[in-house]
Amino acid sequence: MNNGFSPQRYLTRFDAREIPHQFADIVVVGTGAAGLRAAIEAAKHCSVLLLSKETCEETATAYAQGGIAAVLDAADSVDQHVADTLKAGCGLCDSRIVRTIVEEGPERVRELLEWGADFDRHNGRLAFTREGGHSRARILHADGDSTGAELMSTLIRTARSSPGIGWRENCFAIDLVTEGRLCLGVLAYDRGGTFLARAHQVILATGGCGRIYRETTNPSIATGDGIAMAYRAGADVENVEFVQFHPTTLYLAGASRALISEAVRGEGGRLVNKRGESFMKNYDLEGDLAPRDVVSRAILEEMAKTRDTSVYLDLSHMNPQEVYHRFPRIKALCATCHLDISRDLIPVRPSAHYVIGGVKTDINGRTTLRNLYAAGEAACTGFHGANRLGSNSLLEGIVMGCRAGRLAGETAAKRKSAPKPLLLKNDREMVAGSELDLTDLENSLRSLMWRMGGIVRNARPLEAALERVRFWQSYVLNRHFTESAAWELQNMITVAELVLRAALTREESRGVHYRRDFPRTDDKKWKHATILRREETRDG
Ligand code: FAD
Ligand code: SIN
Numbered sequence: 001m002n003n004g005f006s007p008q009r010y011l012t013r014f015d016a017r018e019i020p021h022q023f024a025d026i027v028v029v030g031t032g033a034a035g036l037r038a039a040i041e042a043a044k045h046c047s048v049l050l051l052s053k054e055t056c057e058e059t060a061t062a063y064a065q066g067g068i069a070a071v072l073d074a075a076d077s078v079d080q081h082v083a084d085t086l087k088a089g090c091g092l093c094d095s096r097i098v099r100t101i102v103e104e105g106p107e108r109v110r111e112l113l114e115w116g117a118d119f120d121r122h123n124g125r126l127a128f129t130r131e132g133g134h135s136r137a138r139i140l141h142a143d144g145d146s147t148g149a150e151l152m153s154t155l156i157r158t159a160r161s162s163p164g165i166g167w168r169e170n171c172f173a174i175d176l177v178t179e180g181r182l183c184l185g186v187l188a189y190d191r192g193g194t195f196l197a198r199a200h201q202v203i204l205a206t207g208g209c210g211r212i213y214r215e216t217t218n219p220s221i222a223t224g225d226g227i228a229m230a231y232r233a234g235a236d237v238e239n240v241e242f243v244q245f246h247p248t249t250l251y252l253a254g255a256s257r258a259l260i261s262e263a264v265r266g267e268g269g270r271l272v273n274k275r276g277e278s279f280m281k282n283y284d285l286e287g288d289l290a291p292r293d294v295v296s297r298a299i300l301e302e303m304a305k306t307r308d309t310s311v312y313l314d315l316s317h318m319n320p321q322e323v324y325h326r327f328p329r330i331k332a333l334c335a336t337c338h339l340d341i342s343r344d345l346i347p348v349r350p351s352a353h354y355v356i357g358g359v360k361t362d363i364n365g366r367t368t369l370r371n372l373y374a375a376g377e378a379a380c381t382g383f384h385g386a387n388r389l390g391s392n393s394l395l396e397g398i399v400m401g402c403r404a405g406r407l408a409g410e411t412a413a414k415r416k417s418a419p420k421p422l423l424l425k426n427d428r429e430m431v432a433g434s435e436l437d438l439t440d441l442e443n444s445l446r447s448l449m450w451r452m453g454g455i456v457r458n459a460r461p462l463e464a465a466l467e468r469v470r471f472w473q474s475y476v477l478n479r480h481f482t483e484s485a486a487w488e489l490q491n492m493i494t495v496a497e498l499v500l501r502a503a504l505t506r507e508e509s510r511g512v513h514y515r516r517d518f519p520r521t522d523d524k525k526w527k528h529a530t531i532l533r534r535e536e537t538r539d540g
Contacts, residue, residue: 007232007473007477007478007494008426008428008430008477008478009232009233009426010174010175010187010232010426010428011174011175011232011477011481011487011490012174012175012187012194012426012430012480012481012482012487013425013426013427013428013430013480014187014194014196014425014426015425015427016177016196016421016422016423016424016425017421017423017425019193019194019195019196020192020193020195020196021195021196021197021198021421021422022049022168022195022196022197022198023198023199023418023419024047024048024049024166024197024198024199024419025042025045025046025047025048025199025200025201025409025412025413025415025418025419026039026042026046026047026048026049026199026200026201026202026203026405026408026409026412027048027049027051027185027186027197027199027201027202027203028042028048028049028050028051028202028203028205028405029051029173029186029202029203029204029205029206029226030051030052030059030204030205030206030207030226030376030378031050031051031052031056031057031059031156031169031205032059032060032061032062032152032205032207032376032377032397033059033061033151033152033155033376033394033397033398033401034205034375034376034377034378034379034397034398034400034401034404035050035052035203035205035206035375035376035401036050036152036155036156036158036159036401037108037155037375037397037398037401037402037405038203038205038365038373038375038401038402038404038405038408039159039162039165039203039405040155040158040159040162040165040402040405041401041402041405041406041409042201042203042405042406042408042409042412043159043162043164043165043409044164044406044409045406045409045410045412045413046164046200046409046412046413047164047166048162048164048165048166048409049165049166049168049197049199050159050165050166050167050168051168051169051171051173051186051188051197052167052168052169052170052171053170053171053172053173053221053225053484054169054170054221055169055170056156056167056169057152057156058219058221059148059152059207059219059221060148060207060208060210060218060219060221060222060377061148061151061152061207061394061397062148062149062152062219063148063217063219063259064147064148064151064394065141065145065146065147065148065259065261065263065329065330066129066131066139066141066145066147066261066262066263066266066390066391067129067139067140067141067142067147067263067391067394068105068109068139068140068141068147068151068391068394068395068398069081069105069131069134069138069139069140069389069390069391069392069394069395070105070106070108070109070138070140070395071102071105071106071138072106072109072110072126072128072138072140073126073128073136073137073138075136076136076138078099078102078103080135080136081102081105081134081136081138082095082098082099082102083135084133084134084135084136084389085098085102085383085384085385085389085392086098086385087133088133088291088384088385088387088388088389088511089384089385089386089387089511090385090386090387090510090511090521091385091386091510091521091523091527092239092382092385092386092510092511092527092528092529093382093383093384093385094381094382094383094385096363097363097381097382097383098382098383100363100399101381101383101395101396101399101400102395104399104402104403105395105398105399108395108398108399108402109140109398112151112154112155112398115154115155115157115158116154116157117142117150117151117154118142118143118150119140119141119142119147119150120140120141120142120143120144126140127140127141128140129141129263129266129267130263130266130289131262131263131266131289131389131390131391132262132265132266132286132289132290132291132292132295132389132390133289133291133389133390134389134390134391137266139263139266139390139391141263143328143329144325144326144327144328144329145261145263145326145327145328145329145330146328146329147394148394151394168188168190168197170190170191171188171189171190172188172189172190172484172487173186173187173188173197173206173225173226173229174186174187174188174189174194174229174487175187175229175232175233176202176204176229176230176232176233176369176372177196177422177424178233178234178369179424181234181368181369181370182369182370182371183201183202183233183369183370183371183372184198184199184371184419184422184424185197185198185199185202185419185422186199186202189484196422198419198420198421198422199412199419200371200411200412200415200419201371201372201373201408201411201412202371202372202373203365203373203374203375203404203405203408204226204229204230204359204367204372204373204374204375204378204379205226205374205375205376205378205397205401206224206225206226206227206229206376206378207221207222207226207376207377207378208222208224208354208355208358208377208378209222209223209224209227209355209492209495209499210222210351210352210353210354210355211223211224211446211492212224212352212445212446212449212492212495212496212499213243213351213352213446213449213450213453213454214443214446214447214449214450215249215257215349215350215351215352215450216249216257216351216352216353217246217249217257217258217259217351217352217353218352218353223488223489223491223492223495224355224491224492224494224495225487225488225491226358226359226374226378227240227355227358227359227378227491227495227498228490228491228492228494228495229491230359230367230369230372230374230378231494231495231498231532231533231534232494232534233369233372233534234368234369234533234534235359235360235367235368235369235372235374235533236359236360236367236368236531236532236533237357237358237359237360237380237498237531237532237533238357238358238359238360238380238529238530238531238532239356239357239358239380239386239502239529239530240355240357240358240380240495240498240499240502240530240532241357241499241502241503241505241506241513241530242355242356242357242384242386242387242511242512242513243352243354243355243356243499243512243513244292244293244352244353244354244355244356244387244388244512245292245293245296245350245351245352245353245454245455245512246259246262246292246296246350246351246352246353246354247262247271247292247295247296247299247348247349247350248260248261248262248264248265248271248295248313248348248349248350249348249349249350249351249353250333250334250337250346250347250348251309251310251347251348251349252337252339252347254337255336255337257351258333259353260313260330260346260348261327261330262289262292262390263326263327263390264313264315264327264330265288265289265313266289267318267326268315268317268318269288269313269314269315269318270288270313270314270315270317271288271295271299271311271312271313271314271348272311272312272313272314272345273302273305273306273308273311273312274306274308274311274312275306276314278314279298279302279311280295280298282298283295283297283298283301284298291387292353292387292390292512293387293455293511293512293514295350296350296455297455297456297514299311299348299349299350300349300350300455300456303349309347309349310347310348310349311347311348311349312345312346312347312348313345313346313348314345314346315341315342315346316342316343316344316345318342320342320343323341323342324341324342327341334346350455352450352454354377354388354393355377355499356380356384356385356386356387356388356511356512357380357502357530358374358377358378358379358380359374359378359379359380360379360380360529360531361373361374361375361379361380361381361400361404363381363403364403364404364406364407365379365381365400365401365403365404365407365408366404366407367379368533373404373407373408374404375397375400375401375403375404375405376393376396376397376400376401377393377397379400380529381396381400382529383396383400384396385511386510386511386512386513387511387512388512430478430479430480431478431479431480432479432480433476433479433480433481433486434481436475436476436479438485438486438489441472441476441489441493442489442492444472445469445472445489445492445493445496448465448468448469448496449465449496449499449500451465452464452465453465453496453499453500453503455514456514456516457503457513457514457515457516458515458516458517459504459515459517462500462503462504463504465500466497466500466501466504469493469496469497469500470497472493473493473494473497476489476490476493477490477493477494498532501532502530502532503515505530506526506530507522507525507526508520508521508522508525508526509521510526
């Protein structure tokens with residue numbers, strides 16, 4: 001079915017001599033926690049152009065509920081946070097990265113406080129909550145369960161006050177422009193047409209790829225564009241088999257698959273089945289706060305045992321006023337479906353939440369392509385290993401965004417001249433893609449990934465899914481489209497193939513990657529990363 005198909009280097013035809021250039025020392029793609037933090041840092045050294053494919057507010061960061069993990073309480077310690085992170089990562093964390101991020105986290109959070117972030121307090125002191133796998137209450141939150149919104153408004157306000165940052169919203173980054181293994185800028189598209197954002201350094205902060213799954217907590221922007229772009233350009237993509245499934249997504253016909261924060265269980269909420277039985281202790285000693293992968297698999301098993309389409313979160317034993325005060329966003333969300341969270345059972349089941357793997361970077365966010373950096377969910381630093389602790393990703397985003405922004409900024413500032421116009425082009429023949437039903441393809445892809453590349457994996461279904469995705473690739477990836485929805489779909493198909501390939505390759509179970517046919521962790525063969533690299537990286 002693959003027909004020897006080889007996807008092309010660029011998604012679209014272009015001739016750099018004929019399209020407008022916008023020059024900046026640094027282009028940052030993405031306005032979530034990682035991109036904004038990177039831009040703020042880089043702009044201390046040079047000019048920055050910040051791109052987002054929708055408005056700058058529309059990011060996964062904006063939806064974060066639980067909070068940011070950081071060692072700010074006197075009773076907590078860097079060593080404990082490091083130990084918890086390493087334990088969750090099941091042998092695949094890079095311990096130097098873990099220590100660096102955990103050590104630098106408190107400084108980054110204090111900075112947010114200086115910039116006006118209003119995290120929740122108790123008797124005037126910062127309030128911390130717990131999530132699964134954290135041995136301490138070390139998670140800061142805002143407005144109860146609206147941490148991401150507070151983080152976004154703080155970072156946007158700070159970035160807007162920096163004169164060195166130029167903004168282009170509703171602007172879609174199509175591809176990285178490269179010469180050999182050198183990144184020269186970004187081919188992008190907005191209402192004015194295609195243009196080249198030409199820069200000394202590029203930072204990808206494009207977030208995750210949860211939308212490749214039918215069931216996901218992720219907003220529509222999470223289509224894996226940055227990972228696909230970097231892969232097409234020849235960068236190493238690491239550990240993408242590790243997709244984290246969040247156990248508790250609201251499951252009501254007609255309602256969006258909104259997250260019900262793990263902090264709900266952190267504050268005392270219990271998972272029960274349709275008979276009202278609390279079941280998590282039957283699966284793990286940690287009970288309701290067991291690691292997410294354990295809880296997700298336990299929920300699937302419990303759903304099968306009870307022949308139900310979900311399990312339920314029960315908060316009815318908790319003080320209603322405290323519940324409403326702590327989780328106002330979840331209260332409002334459930335109220336739209338006539339559920340009172342202090343009284344009614346909330347139907348939940350797992351869904352795709354976070355991609356642990358991504359574009360491989362070093363401790364300063366450098367990828368394996370020169371002048372290309374990545375940060376946040378699009379990147380794989382080795383911080384999370386094979387499993388991510390709740391609230392560790394916003395932490396990673398602000399620390400690594402800052403590190404990448406600083407190094408990219410310092411490096412660009414040393415360049416004596418402005419970036420020069422480019423003469424590159426991609427003039428390969430491409431078939432027009434207008435007759436394809438993109439919505440149908442997207443639904444088929446997401447359904448396939450959910451059924452065959454999801455929480456519990458097996459060689460046969462993975463192989464069948466891979467064959468199907470490659471077949472779709474053979475008639476979708478070489479088509480010429482002129483709209484962002486189509487490029488997103490091409491990126492989703494690209495990333496889905498990477499996830500399936502990596503999942504098939506890793507013949508063991510570790511962290512969030514569970515193979516029913518290889519249920520054990522195999523340190524002898526697999527205590528290392530999986531790396532995917534597009535071999536043919538000729539331009540055009
Ligand atoms: P994002 O915040 O997703 O931003 C991506 C940016 O890239 C956007 O601006 C987007 O427009 C831009 N972009 C993407 N593709 C393109 C393109 N082709 N062209 C131009 N721009 C592009 N983590 C925690 O630590 N704590 C939590 O409490 C928490 N809660 C969560 C709740 C939900 C519902 C979800 C979905 C995730 C949660 N996470 C949480 C995970 C965390 O929010 C994300 O991992 C993190 O916010 C990712 O940040 P980011 O900066 O990497 O990307
Ligand atoms: C949650 O609030 O449960 C999500 C936290 C996270 O994904 O880090």
